[in-house]
Amino acid sequence: MRITTLLAAGLGITGLLAGAVPATAQPVTPSALTWGPCPREQKELVQAGAECAHLTVPLDYADPGGRTIRIAVSRVKAKDQAHRRGILLSNPGGPGGQGLATTVGLRTTLKQVADQYDLIGFDPRFLGGSTPIQCDPAEAPEQPRTTTSPRLDFEDTVRRSRSTALRCARHNDNKALLPHASSRNVARDMDAIRAALGERRLSYYGVSYGADLGAVYTQMFPRRADRIVLDSSTDPEATQYELFRRAGRPLEEGLDEWASWTARHADTYRLGRTGPEVRATVQKLLDNAERRPVAIAGTRLGAPLLRLFLRQFVQHQEDDAALARTVRTLVDAAAGKETEPNPELAGMLDFLNSPDVDDAMTGGAVFMCGDAGWPAGGWPRDPETYWRNTVRSRGDQPVFGPLVNGMTAPCAFWQTTPKERATRIGNDVPVLMLQARRDNNVPYDGALALHRKLRASRLVTADIRSHGVFARGAEGRTPVPCADRAVTDYLGGGALPVTDVTCPAPGGTR
Secondary structure: OOOOOOOOOOOOHHHHHHOOOOOOOOOOOOOOOOOEEOOOOOHHHHHOOOEEEEEEEEOOOOOOOOOEEEEEEEEEOOOOHHHOOEEEEEEOOOOOOOOOOOOHHHHHHHHHHHHHEEEEEEOOOOOOOOOOOOOOOOOOOOOOOOOOOHHHHHHHHHHHHHHHHHHHHHOOOHHHHHHHOOHHHHHHHHHHHHHHOOOOOEEEEEEOHHHHHHHHHHHHOHHHEEEEEEEOOOOOOOOHHHHHHHOHHHHHHHHHHHHHHHHOOHHHHOOOOOHHHHHHHHHHHHHHHOOOOEEEOOEEEOHHHHHHHHHHHHOOHHHHHHHHHHHHHHHHHHOOOOOOOOHHHHHHHHHHOOOHHHHHHHHHHHHHOOOOOOOOOOOOOOHHHHHHHHHHHOOOOOOOHHHHOOOOOHHHHOOOOOOOOOOOOOEOOOEEEEEEOOOOOOOHHHHHHHHHHEOOEEEEEEOOOOOOOOOOHHHOOOOOHHHHHHHHHHHOOOOOOOOOEEEOOOOOOO
């Protein structure tokens, strides 16, 4: 999930109070950074001529003289030293996304503005190169059933969640580490990076969970925030589970939009000649998979995985054709036809069958279960709560309701509890916010809620179906020039827009 921050100067009493560490904490003096070559596997950093280091920080900032961990940091020095503006950090989202090379990846869109900053990447604590948390190996997966039911699928999820929580709790000394996996501590680590670099303030770009992390940083360290950009953020009054559930209706609307597009290409994909006909084809595929999983490429795919695939593709309007190809392939496989996975489906199957899948899921769980509330947390302890919510959702969210209301994370069985309460957002730190109006991962009304809490923020809206607005061109998607200019102008030293901005739809209407 992306399931993937930002703000700048200005100050209120709310920000001061929310940023306070426990009274027993003493000021932290970060260790010096000793720079050297970046790991060879970090090819983007090596090609960029970056240097890497580890920063020693407290495991628990309330006990600065106690146990320490190490944060992996990268740097590409500003090329335009005559116009150097400071340091620019970033976070790619998740939670659970590693970020050592993320800031370097912004150069294509930032262009000459990137040359005015030291580009700083970092892996959040317990991920990647930053004292990574590992869990005991998962047991060999059971052979998928040839027949199933929605209840059996749900019980499988509960069983896997319980196993993940136990495996993570009993590995080495994870029980001592996991209570300190929180967005507030990642924000403190960011500030430790700033201090170790000798900078008074930091600038930042974050997307998805990274946007929420940036909001946490500016709430805790309002005087330390310089130019902050938050792309695709969420409602700061909601918990992670609530945010998942709120995505159900926008996801269904995104599927409607895709179905209409696919109907206009009926001769190519043969999934229906009207939007409702295409929707009916998808629903039939899911209904059948809830009884007999789809067999393809030596794998059987139940309805929960099919819903996950659908969600992955429906996020971006440029993926309409990929989703149509995938549904066509799955419909043929479900009908017993000899068929090979289309490239997009093959890629997802390769990932699901790779040894990396457990680590990828664990990284997200560490923070989704480690935070007390927004931008994570809030997971019910009773498994039957998820089941009841799933059943209720089927009436008006038949495709995605069972996915977003289910036990997406193992937090019901997590063995540790958060050390701190959730961050309460409310300040007048200047921030540039970006949001896609038809984002069905983190819906638009959530960004509006955060916009109201960040009283000095400006919101740039893009009328597209997308998760993430800035630098879409660098990802091979249709760029939003208006939004890209707003970010580069602001990070380049310009003022925030006088009012909120709505960008024209890129590339015409769909």
